Amino acid sequence: MPPIVTSHFGARRFRGNARHLLWNPFHNSGAGPLAASLTDHRCSARAKPIPAALGKHAPALIRTRLFVSTVSTELASARRLVADTLRRLGFDTVTQDDFPTGHGELRAWLEQQIAGCEGVFQMVGSAYGREPPLSDAPGRPWPDPAFGRCSYTQFELLYAQRLRKRTWVIEVGPGCRRDREPAQLDLPPVRDGAPPHPDPAGYQAERRALQLAYVERLRAANHLRHRVDSDAELENRVLRLKDELAQLRARQERHQRRLGWGLGGVFATLLLVGGGLLWSNHWNTTTIVAQTAAQQQITTERIRAHLLTAVEDAYRRDLQAAETVADWQAREQQRQAAAAQRAAQVARIEDLAASFAAIEARGEASGVFTELTRILKEQGVDPALAYVAAKRVGILDQVRNRQAAARQRNRDDLQPLLTSAGLYAAKGEAEPARALYQEVLELEPEWPTALDGNLRFLIAQGDLAVVRGRLPDAGRDFAQAKALAERLAGLEPDNREWQHNLGMCLERIGNTKTAQGDLAGALADYGQSLATAERLAAADPSNADWQRDLAVSHYRLGKIADRQGCEDLLRQHWGEVLTIFAAMQQRGLHVSPEDLAGLEKIRARVQGAAR
Structure with missing residues (x-):
């Protein structure tokens, strides 16, 4: 184990050097x-300040994206460290942790994300990780004939190499932090109701052998050029790649400029072609507005009718419940309460019905809202509520994912300010x-x-x-x-x-x-x-x-x-x-x-x- 020169604050974030100001209130006391x-x-x-070679590029319109790959069960903390370091250098990062729930097949999502990135960082340890499921789908078999049997993590690097992406492979030594003990890695999955695997040790040994063979292939192909034995070395190794990363960013910016020139020419052509369509579009505007207004009126009337029916049904149930009360005063009180509730609900019906039609007319309705409106018009309130209940989980997941994306955009915009603070x-x-x-x-x-x-x-x-x-x-x-x-x-x-x-x-x-x-x-x-x-x-x-x-x-x-x-x-x-x-x-x-x-x-x- 290397000497403890510093016991850094927060493991990797605080390290001493000759310029730091140290304080020891007990320096001259007691135990020496x-x-x-x-x-x-x-x-x-x-x-640590951002290296000048990269910091000047931070405000780029489209930030360079890098995929950060490793086996999560073993090196999730190392991946987080590398991703944080790359973000400090002004890059966007993507990891398998970003895979959205309910998206579909993980392999297809990984292919899409890696294709959209400029390069891939992979930390290689002793764990093999999960494998994609076997498939004989036409055009998308698994294992891929070109790759052979491999895990998701190995596939991420192999697929990036197929696309000729820039790749960096870092061998993570035993001195780096592990998120799980080696003995707990690559064990058979445990599923509820399923019998235990008959040979966990053999299952684990097979995957360890596959991982060792993968590492040897990387070494033989000269892809394994970096090795680290501590979290500090891992962070510094990424920082020392600043020149290579700056070249990658410059290449992407040149590509963006060429793409911008091409889009400019296409836009000019569209302006010339589109000018001839303006007169016909103007001629149709009045007719479209009139049709929209008529449709909105029909929608409002039908929704209002269903809502009134629902309110009257609820009012009848309340009156029936009141009739079962023995005391006449309590019975009268419940009748009055039912009437007051009915009046309040009727007063809101006009606004509620109009809001449905207005949202549809503005083109702001989601697919679920459009279907809800249709069910409400054609079948009534209860079927509409049942439909929304069935869609509830999906709606909430979609909004959460959208909030996460918006939060990331905000952070990307704030990154120059955060960097300036440092x-x-x-x-x-x-x-x-x-x-x-x-x-x-x-x-x-x-x-x-x-x-x-x-x-x-x-x-x-x-x-x-x-x-x-x-x-x-x-x-x-x-x-x-x-x-x-x-x-x-x-x-x-x-x-x-x-x-x-x-x-x-x-x-x-x-x-x-x-x-x-x-x-x-x-x-x-x-x-x-x-x-x-x-x-x-x-x-x-x-x-x-x-x-x-x-x-x-x-x-x-x-x-x-x-x-x-x-x-x-x-x-x-x-x-x-x-x-x-x-x-x-x-x-x-x-x-x-x-x-x-x-x-x-x-x-x-x-x-x-x-x-």
């Missing part, structure tokens, strides 16, 4: 170097950056990329305020960063990265309160940070950063206990620090020389307190 080591490794934060921050101009982040999030409050960018900016500003001795400003920035981290964690409760960010914000708030003398407040924040660190460390015992974070949380709580004179509590927390690092060493996880030196001082203090 471990205090500095345990603090500095997690304290720096700075957003550039202002990189130049050290905090106020314009702060204003841009706020404006973007007011319009897209649930945009993870914007939330994460603003969070990193606030952490960096808070660290700078600490160095300058402005602790109230630091507390404000850290508190705002915590609010953003909570929103991110709420969007994806199972995303461990967002949980890690929240723990880091709580720790920084605790650091600030400690420096201000608010030990009770710091104790509460450190306690919450400890709870987050415990969950993450338990979820992945092999993650050295998260094990170390847990040790840091106990160390800080021990420092509070020391300042409060609670020797037993100090011994408890610092004893946990020693236990955690001992377990890390037993599992072969890296412990830095600085940490080892600090551990000796902590051990001496714990043993001294015990005596």
